[in-house]
Amino acid sequence: MSLRRLFRGARLLDPDSGRDGVGDVIVVDDRIAATGANISAEGLGPDVEVIDAAGLCLAPGLVDMRVQLREPGAEHIESIESGSQAAAAGGVTTMVALPNTEPPVDNVSVVEFLARRAREVRLTKVHTYAAATKGLKGKELTEIGLLAANGVLGFTDGVTAIADALVMRRVLAYARTFDQLIIQHPEEPSLGGAGEVTEGEIATRLGLPGITPAAEIIIIERDLRLVAITGARYHVAHVSTAAAVDAIRRAKIDGLPVTCDTAPPYFALNETAIGDYRTFAKLSPPLRAECDRQAVVAGLADGTIDAIASDHAPWDQDSKRLPFSSASCGIVGLETLLPLSLELYHNRHMTLIELLRRLTVAPARILGLGVGRLAAGAPADFVIFDPVARGRVQTENFRSKSKNAPFDGRPVQGRVERTVVDGRTIFERGA
């Protein structure tokens, strides 16, 4: 017996087709059966569940291509279950986890473990990257062929750069043999290793070791040369500097197979957020100067930056309630991904549909996934949200096990009402 649902009266936003207008969505079992205006419930047969979405937006579910789940290894900080609950509350219907777990995702058995756990949790769709080098040590290739055959979406060393140029060249050449994507954390470790904040006046006044912004562009420009030699597909994670945006813009004009993403902290905050040694503002890459933040906004607006990914990095209190130098890097981001991204729309940097592209079909395309679209036959993964509802971020209400974010109390506009995956509601506000 098929399950039928009719979602009625929402403003449908589908970046892939360009559709932006009020309409209805029919879901049969796990697929979108049709979209259109004024579909009558009677014509659909008996037992149709009708969900009224008038006044709300209905878009493809968010595709978050950079998330850290701490399972296996540190489930007390975040598990696939709690991370999926957080994702569902954030309107995220597909997320891709980094391989820096314990043990790391560098062989097929860990991939199979994660796939089984995701099936058991059965909320947001969880995929994984695999390590590009064994143990994430930056020296030896992982079994890229076998891992790709087991459904891994790309290869990366997670929160560390693939630093050795020869190793990176071989990774790219070998990955190209299997047409696989390489994702780089762009930070030259010899320049950035001991640093904690962006080099500059704030670092100097606070007495914190600085990381030169050049550490980011040096890796990117080096890697772009290697991409030109090898022809492999290459994705830069969390672009944070103007120089990086410029280099990637030029590389795309030159026809190189390069894509990139950024995370909300890099367009919503600058280094002043560190304030009085706030460890919730300690990130990798670090928060940048205002001119870099503006360049990231411009890069999102003109499409140089293809995707927005949360870079969700959960940490417990023990990891963050420490002097700045000892604190771990990163903030949780799944539940603030949409409201913070909507600031770009509310501040008139982008149209709503263009913004949603960065969160849906663009990352889906980079990853080769058939999601991120509202089309007949596509999986019924979508988010219903109120684009203007006002509120404040309240980290204590996060479904994530970790609450490490500098956004507590920040006024935001935009709120997820319902998240649907494969036709099932996995989150409903107030339920």
Place this chain on the structure above:
Amino acid sequence: MDPHAYRHRHLLGIEGLTPEDITYVLDRADTYVDVNRQAEKKKSLLRGRTLINCFFENSTRTRTSFEVAGKRLGADVINMAVAVSSMRKGETLIDTAMTLNAMHPDVLVVRHPESGAVQLLSEKVDCAVINAGDGSHEHPTQALLDALTIRRRKGTLGGLTVAICGDVLHSRVARSNIALLNAMGARVRVVAPRTLLPAAVEHLGVEVFHDMAAGLADVDIVMMLRLQSERMHGSFVPSTREYFHFFGLDYAKLKAAKPDALIMHPGPMNRGVEIGSEVADDIDRSLIRQQVEMGVAVRMACLEIMARNPGNGPPVT
């Protein structure tokens, strides 16, 4: 003997040989195959001549093959193993060459870990030099014995499609074979992951594949190259398991080739890495043992030809 055949002083590589040169060597080698199958194998063609195997790089198989070849022709064979680590490069190589030259050998067979080193040595001696393998550059007698093996089984080399699979980047066997097969009118393919292919390899006259199913489609000969252990564990390929899964020869991958396609390997084999045992031991389709047999015959032919060339001592009657 044809006075116009093989007029080169040395055998340093296949590059520079004409198809006529190659055919001449193979024809001479053909006659030695029968000699080697007799009970009485010894000839006196090179009696009184001195052959020195000068190996700067370890090899038991090739050196033994040359030693058997030389002794079957009646020559005095001396084996010299030179430890490279105790040498300073370049200078001592020439010193060694001049020292040997002073002993008036007739043929030097030289193997060296550096590309071009055998040519350098050949410029310093008065006798003939045969390259038994220099670095990643050439191994001409291997290519000649491979060609003889194919020719005896298929009747010809021209028009065949040959796939050379594996670590082409580091392989002198691959380079010599590519040169020889192209010279003799065969079509050559290379099949390997990108990390094991040298830059601009297509300029050598090969079609490049990164997938065994596509690379072996309708080929007549599958030539597997050895993957050295240093390369196996993550520098060029991540693991032997992954390498065998995607690039190792087994019956499943061999199905893409012609039904009568033959299998070759220069040896020594890493079973389960580049080639599966069932395939390697297939009596009908594997030519691996014939290759070794042809090796002695080819080397006898090369020694005979080198020894009788002008400038290499008194003429052989």
